[in-house]
Amino acid sequence: MTPLEKKAIEVLNKNWKGNFSIPCENLYPFQWFWDSGLIAIGFAHFDMSKAEKEIFTLLDAQWDNGFIPHIVFHSETDSYFPGADFHHSSLHPQASKKYKTTGITQPPVTGFVLEELYRISSDKEATLNFIKTVIDKVYFNHEYFYNNRDPKDEGLIYIYHNWESGTDNSPIWDDIWETMNPPEYTFERRDTTHVDASQRPSKREYDHYLHIIEIAKEHNYNDQKIAELSPFLVQDPLFNALLIKSNESLIKLYHLIENNEEKIKQLHNWQSKAIHSFNTKLFDEEIGAYIHYDLRNEKPLKYLSSSSFSPLFAGIPNKQRATSMIKLMLDKFGGDHQYLCASFDPTSDRFNPKKYWRGPVWINLNWMLYRGVSEYEYEDVAERIKKDSIEIIEKNGFYEYFDSRKEIHEKENAGYGGNNFSWSAALLIDLIR
Template sequence: MNTLPKEEAARAILARNDRGGYTVPTDRLYPFQWNWDSAFVAMGFALFDVDRAYRELERLIEGQWDDGMIPHIVFHAPSDTYFPGPDVWGTRHRIPTSGITQPPVFGMALRHVHEAALATGEAAATERTRVLFQAALRSHRWWLTARDPEGLGLVSILHPWESGSDNSPAWDEALARVPTTTTTTIRRKDTGHVDASMRPRDEDYQRFIHLVDTYRDCGWDPKRQWAAAPFKVADVQMTGILARATADLMHLAETFGTDEEKVELTRMHGRLLDGLSSRWRPELSRFVNLDLISGHDVETPTQAGFIPLVALTFDDGQRSAIVAEIERWLDGMVVGVPSAPSFSPSFEPKRYWRGPVWAVINWLISDGLRLNGSADLARRIEQSTVRAIETSGFCEYFDPTTGEGLGGDTFSWTAAAYMALGRRT
């Protein structure tokens, strides 16, 4: 195993951001537990502290709703440094949570943590995994009923925040149809911690909060939300992650599932793979989202078009095409893969999800490349990510053209990604 120059610093960041069994993404800017952040963080903890890795997932599940949804934020303790807080969401869970979800990395993380536990002889691994497996299965059921009620084999987001890629250019056209009027007073806190040029615009935020208002008025009922949603996009990043997580649950089901659950997961997996495969566009050499309101493909180039690599096995032609396309995105970049390519009119190398590089996205893409027999390209992406972190620090994201660290610093999932990717290079 490689000894990484900044491994001790990475572990120190996870310790610094620990709030008692759950990890905040970074202090002040994001003072609560975020769904997909915690899943990546759990995989980081599993490299050196399996018990703490389990605890991360267990604390996240404290926020799981009775219908199976795992919210994107669990407000374990009060803080006034983040907007919108629990008062704006107005959900009625046992503990305060947001009312929307985030990419379902949970199942991937659970398999990772379980296998690490087995490797270290963790005595309580079986029972802890069994409980979390059931929570993950409930979550996947929620996804397919609440977010694919039409049976497309594609799960949809009803809010850009659900994608994890909040202000991605992929949402521009669909979000432009959302009114900027709100019944909630907007008190942005993020621009007090980070330069406004690196964050979503105020107009974006007005639309984001309009959507929150709309779904709160639906009482957070999935059927009412689906009917009322002015923003509804079948997302290949979300679907790809869900398909991969389903495959990981299928693996765990061999030990922890009933025969009925094994059949159920196999059907889920097949439905998602079929839906995902239908979104491949050979003329673009990537996958594209579907705007369910307009009925049109979303051809705007973003990192989401490569995430299905984690779930699908490509034929030689597809693999060659997607590798060549990723190479095109990397051309001239100090660190890649950018969240939007430099040749796109939407490219902004310093503004959140409109160009910057995210270590966890590179983690997913490199995983997918390795699964599809492209280990050399995966290694290059991993090495450039590790170098950027070692040069610029454990930042939230990075300027692909310079490698400069951007957004929040001392970021938990960047620390986790550094340890995970650094062991492969």
């Protein structure tokens, strides 16, 4: 085992809290939905029981309507804002009675994570037995999305909050903030006591984030009301690509489990509608990749980001389209002076290589792009993404995100946000195994 892998295992074990993991100390002291899923992939390589427990705990917080929250507040710490009391998700009649949670969700990774656990497992029978105990919860979650988050029956799910996207402060959302004018709330940020404010969203951005949640709370987190009233209502290519990827994994796993024909049929129905709409509505010919669609204001958000390439991970583009997207990624994001893959278009004036999702490289997106590009058999590009991911961790540590400009790494620490960050460690293990 290499020293880097050993360190990665230490990071994961340190962030393990008995039956779930935190993304990192102080900054993120609870369990986060998509973090949890990706962390389980890392654990699966050296401690399958922790991987299973991670997923079990996450799904234990599922609401009675199938919804899975983006944060499960396992403790009372006030080192994070906004905490459980702000979110007050028990306003929803079907919210978890067992755990305090948020009333927003996050990218649905759980389906493909279960398939990853099965792939990695050296005891397939035992892992399949675990999968049998949780897979219907994941299916129920997908059913929740298609029944409640697709008002026009397009097979594309909306998100109603930037925190649901996972790409929290992407410059794409700036267009939506321009349509809103929230009050200036008084509150105490906690994130900027742990991390340099220049690497985090601004106070004014937080006003918008809180305002959307206030609107949802006024209506007890009712999905119909949110679809009617939320100023933020977006069809996000990353979120939908991960749902499609997860649908595909559920189909494969249900085939192994047997006696699930009805569910397999339903999953195929969702897939054909979703993939068709995805390729017609979310692909932008001018940009040459997939983009976000603002459902509230009925307009495409014409920006290139790492999310634009994420459909490669779910096999959504045909070979020809994939080829031109990979070329575009290399041309704009992959010059000799750059690490792949910046989270936002480096040629845009909204690009900021230090600020969270406005430019830095993220290991989770890199892992997805690595997998996607390999599936389309561009091995050299896949290897480049893998090499870049390992190199930025080796140089800086297991940070949350990294500067995409190579020269910065020569001069100073170019890892930003939280340190000893779980998914950077988890996915590094998967990349090098």
